[in-house]
Amino acid sequence: xxxxNKFRSTVxxxxxxxxxxxxxxxxxxxxxxTNHIASAGPGLLWKxxxxxxxxxxxxxxxxVFEKRHLEKFPRAERDIILETLKRGVAQLTxxxxxxxxxxxxxxxxxxxxxxxxxxxxxxxxxxxxxxxxNMPSPPPKYLNNFKLFDLEIKYGxxxxxxxxxxxxxxxxxLHRNLCLESIVVNHQGAWKIFGxxxxxxxxxxxxGRPHWPFVxxxxxxxxxxxxxxxYLAPECGLTLTHSPASDMYSLGMTIYAxxxxxQSLYTCNGDYKTFKRxxxxxxxLPASKLLCVAEGLxxxxxxxxxSTPEVRADAHQFVKINYFEDVGVKTLNYLDSLFQWDNLQxxxxxxxxxxxxxxxxxxxxxxxxxPCLSKEFVNPTMVPFVLPNVLLLAEKCTKEEYCQKILxxxxxxxxxxxPIQVLLIFMQKMELLLQLTPADEVKSDVLPMLYRALESDAxxxxxxxxxxxxxxxxxxxxxxxxxxxxxxxxxxxxxTSYLSVxxxxxxxxxxxxxxxxxWLVLDEVLPFLPQIPSREPAVLMGILGIYKLALxxxxxxxxxxxxxxxxxxxxxxxxxxxxxxxxxFNALVTLLKEMVARVESEHRTKLEQLNSIQQQxxxxxxxxxPLSGTQLTAAPQPENELDQMFSSLGLDDFTSGKSSKTQQxxxxxxxxxxxxxxxSGSIGSLSIQDKQRLASQQEAQMxxxxxxxxxxxxxxxxxxxxxxxxxxxxMENQLKQIxxxxxxxxxxxxxxxxxxxxxxxxxAFQSSPALTWAAPSSIAGSNxxxxxxSSTIQSSTSPGFSAPAASVNNGWSLAASSPRPAxxxxxxxxxxxxxxxxxxxxxxxxxxxSSQTKPLSASEINDLLS
Numbered sequence: 001x002x003x004x005n006k007f008r009s010t011v012x013x014x015x016x017x018x019x020x021x022x023x024x025x026x027x028x029x030x031x032x033x034t035n036h037i038a039s040a041g042p043g044l045l046w047k048x049x050x051x052x053x054x055x056x057x058x059x060x061x062x063x064v065f066e067k068r069h070l071e072k073f074p075r076a077e078r079d080i081i082l083e084t085l086k087r088g089v090a091q092l093t094x095x096x097x098x099x100x101x102x103x104x105x106x107x108x109x110x111x112x113x114x115x116x117x118x119x120x121x122x123x124x125x126x127x128x129x130x131x132x133x134n135m136p137s138p139p140p141k142y143l144n145n146f147k148l149f150d151l152e153i154k155y156g157x158x159x160x161x162x163x164x165x166x167x168x169x170x171x172x173x174l175h176r177n178l179c180l181e182s183i184v185v186n187h188q189g190a191w192k193i194f195g196x197x198x199x200x201x202x203x204x205x206x207x208g209r210p211h212w213p214f215v216x217x218x219x220x221x222x223x224x225x226x227x228x229x230x231y232l233a234p235e236c237g238l239t240l241t242h243s244p245a246s247d248m249y250s251l252g253m254t255i256y257a258x259x260x261x262x263q264s265l266y267t268c269n270g271d272y273k274t275f276k277r278x279x280x281x282x283x284x285l286p287a288s289k290l291l292c293v294a295e296g297l298x299x300x301x302x303x304x305x306x307s308t309p310e311v312r313a314d315a316h317q318f319v320k321i322n323y324f325e326d327v328g329v330k331t332l333n334y335l336d337s338l339f340q341w342d343n344l345q346x347x348x349x350x351x352x353x354x355x356x357x358x359x360x361x362x363x364x365x366x367x368x369x370x371p372c373l374s375k376e377f378v379n380p381t382m383v384p385f386v387l388p389n390v391l392l393l394a395e396k397c398t399k400e401e402y403c404q405k406i407l408x409x410x411x412x413x414x415x416x417x418x419p420i421q422v423l424l425i426f427m428q429k430m431e432l433l434l435q436l437t438p439a440d441e442v443k444s445d446v447l448p449m450l451y452r453a454l455e456s457d458a459x460x461x462x463x464x465x466x467x468x469x470x471x472x473x474x475x476x477x478x479x480x481x482x483x484x485x486x487x488x489x490x491x492x493x494x495x496t497s498y499l500s501v502x503x504x505x506x507x508x509x510x511x512x513x514x515x516x517x518x519w520l521v522l523d524e525v526l527p528f529l530p531q532i533p534s535r536e537p538a539v540l541m542g543i544l545g546i547y548k549l550a551l552x553x554x555x556x557x558x559x560x561x562x563x564x565x566x567x568x569x570x571x572x573x574x575x576x577x578x579x580x581x582x583x584x585f586n587a588l589v590t591l592l593k594e595m596v597a598r599v600e601s602e603h604r605t606k607l608e609q610l611n612s613i614q615q616q617x618x619x620x621x622x623x624x625x626p627l628s629g630t631q632l633t634a635a636p637q638p639e640n641e642l643d644q645m646f647s648s649l650g651l652d653d654f655t656s657g658k659s660s661k662t663q664q665x666x667x668x669x670x671x672x673x674x675x676x677x678x679x680s681g682s683i684g685s686l687s688i689q690d691k692q693r694l695a696s697q698q699e700a701q702m703x704x705x706x707x708x709x710x711x712x713x714x715x716x717x718x719x720x721x722x723x724x725x726x727x728x729x730x731m732e733n734q735l736k737q738i739x740x741x742x743x744x745x746x747x748x749x750x751x752x753x754x755x756x757x758x759x760x761x762x763x764a765f766q767s768s769p770a771l772t773w774a775a776p777s778s779i780a781g782s783n784x785x786x787x788x789x790s791s792t793i794q795s796s797t798s799p800g801f802s803a804p805a806a807s808v809n810n811g812w813s814l815a816a817s818s819p820r821p822a823x824x825x826x827x828x829x830x831x832x833x834x835x836x837x838x839x840x841x842x843x844x845x846x847x848x849x850s851s852q853t854k855p856l857s858a859s860e861i862n863d864l865l866s
């Protein structure tokens with residue numbers, strides 16, 4: 001930002017200065033003036049500014065003469081100097097030649113200044129030789145220690161020689177002041193003739209011979225108003241004549257000054273007497289004076305500086321000397337005349353140009369060759385021949401030079417689709433373009449070109465484009481990657497008929513993965529792979545590589561659901577493709593095993609976590625229950641090899657008669673043996689006492705879980721009158737015989753729950769001690785099973801109450817087993833409702849010894865039941 005602000009301040013200060021210099025000058029209405037760059041003309045009176053035309057934005061140089069500079073001259077000389085400057089610009093405006101400075105806008109005059117516009121200018125030769133009069137202070141940095149290359153001098157002198165030949169032979173005009181101040185170097189490095197302030201036109205005599213009137217040098221006049229004595233020919237002072245040979249002498253002295261750091265052979269300092277004295281010395285010019293001149297020019301310079309005009313070489317002879325027989329000079333000369341050649345001649349020249357470019361100085365290539373090449377971009381036929389040379393120049397440029405001079409000309413070329421070789425050349429040099437082109441221009445100009453390359457029909461262009469795409473993937477934003485680049489690569493991979501293109505598409509996708517996010521890969525890349533209509537080994541390895549990268553990359557990863565449902569089912573059939581080699585098969589199988597192992601590991605971890613949560617929940621519930629007992633697990637044992645095989649697969653829950661669930665049996669608090677529990681988990685072999693305890697505990701636990709409200713002790717249930725039948729009488733007597741003697745008990749019996757409530761399957765009586773019945777299975781045969789129900793009776797504090805009867809609806813029931821299905825009741829007990837007495841009365845006689853009643857035999861009971 002500091003540099004930008006400094007540049008803005010410089011421009012603003014320059015514009016403010018120019019607003020004072022050019023107020024009301026018509027040139028400022030059409031041209032925008034920026035910075036002061038050079039000076040030229042007699043005494044370097046003309047200031048040269050850089051600028052451009054406002055309407056067309058065409059670059060230009062604006063020459064300005066400030067009239068205030070006339071104040072330092074005598075009053076009598078001011079008008080002469082002003083008229084001399086006007087005459088020189090007027091003559092320059094009428095001339096048109098490649099080696100003469102081109103005027104874009106004729107001179108305009110205001111009260112404060114003279115101004116006119118020309119082609120863009122770099123500086124005058126006097127500025128390049130170190131003269132900085134009438135220039136900004138400090139001078140521009142590019143002029144510090146500036147040194148001309150030999151090629152620049154050679155071709156510049158050739159151009160000046162051609163310009164002098166044009167003036168002498170075609171225009172019949174004498175320049176009369178050819179010197180360092182009168183030669184201007186334009187922005188391309190070409191040397192242009194300027195400063196026609198003292199020129200003389202031909203006036204033909206009656207015999208047709210050319211004649212140039214001679215204007216004698218006035219010693220009393222100011223030196224600026226007359227030709228420079230340091231470059232003036234000897235005959236102008238000795239014989240008062242001049243001719244085209246006089247200009248050739250001036251050219252020879254200029255060549256000497258160029259090689260002598262801007263100093264001419266003799267210095268007169270504007271003194272005419274000194275000039276005449278130096279002229280006498282010119283008659284005997286020693287060879288040692290010319291040692292500073294290039295070896296190929298010494299002989300011709302000695303002739304051009306001869307005091308006899310007829311001995312000097314003319315302009316045509318000068319341009320034909322061997323000194324200009326140089327490859328670089330010929331190359332630059334050909335470039336200047338390319339518009340005269342046909343396409344075939346141009347193509348042959350451009351093919352050999354790279355060899356010449358490597359031998360030329362970079363500044364010459366950039367300023368002289370590049371502009372000529374850029375002009376050919378308007379001809380699409382010649383672009384394939386010109387473009388390699390332009391990109392070769394770009395390799396030698398800095399990023400700043402590339403952006404300023406090469407990139408603006410390349411942008412239109414990047415949009416050319418025909419001929420197809422243009423895209424091919426760009427693809428081959430894409431690394432260079434990405435290295436030099438700013439990111440914004442890459443997105444706006446380079447990327448669209450790559451998209452067009454992907455849609456091209458040329459196989460080589462497609463492969464080159466796919467190879468360079470990953471190199472600048474970091475410059476792409478997410479929408480461009482998702483909506484522009486990936487769809488084109490996928491479409492090309494599916495539709496192409498070239499195996500190499502398809503493989504390159506997969507390789508390109510693999511290299512782009514690190515620039516994508518996980519979900520873009522899962523949604524756009526991985527689902528696309530099974531759609532590829534090819535099963536060649538190279539394609540399969542490309543697909544395998546993408547899967548492996550996505551699986552192992554730390555930023556990406558593949559979910560187990562995608563692997564289990566999409567990828568593994570797709571890859572498994574590929575293992576048996578016939579074209580696979582052993583190494584390719586091993587790579588495919590290794591990736592499959594890795595995916596299967598990852599699916600197994602992740603899903604097992606998930607199930608273990610779920611199982612751990614379930615166990616924690618179960619333990620919490622058991623800790624809350626006040627009567628939770630110790631869990632006893634009786635695992636089913638496989639009976640044979642087949643059962644053992646299926647038991648290892650976890651199918652016990654789905655096989656008949658087997659259960660993999662652990663059975664929980666509450667452990668009694670009283671001492672007793674439970675060794676009667678068999679391997680199947682049944683309780684048929686337990687003793688009567690054990691069964692009674694188990695039944696009592698189950699009923700107590702069920703009663704606590706139901707949490708029915710307890711009636712007040714003052715409420716005494718009203719028992720229905722007992723209705724007894726023969727079967728119930730026999731059953732009662734039989735139970736009395738097989739049961740242990742019941743202890744005598746008295747006390748108040750309290751009923752819990754409503755006798756008619758459907759939610760109360762049993763009625764609880766509070767008494768002490770507990771009374772339990774159990775029915776042996778032998779009563780009803782081998783297929784019958786009796787279920788014993790228990791109740792806890794707690795003695796009451798009220799005396800005199802003895803054993804009230806309770807109905808079956810209040811919870812006491814004895815039932816014989818029958819083939820019909822049993823209805824489950826609370827606590828897991830099974831009741832058979834085939835034979836349920838309506839009421840079982842309790843009396844004091846029940847406490848007597850059961851031995852008084854004779855038990856019935858089994859056959860008698862069966863006879864009665866039948």
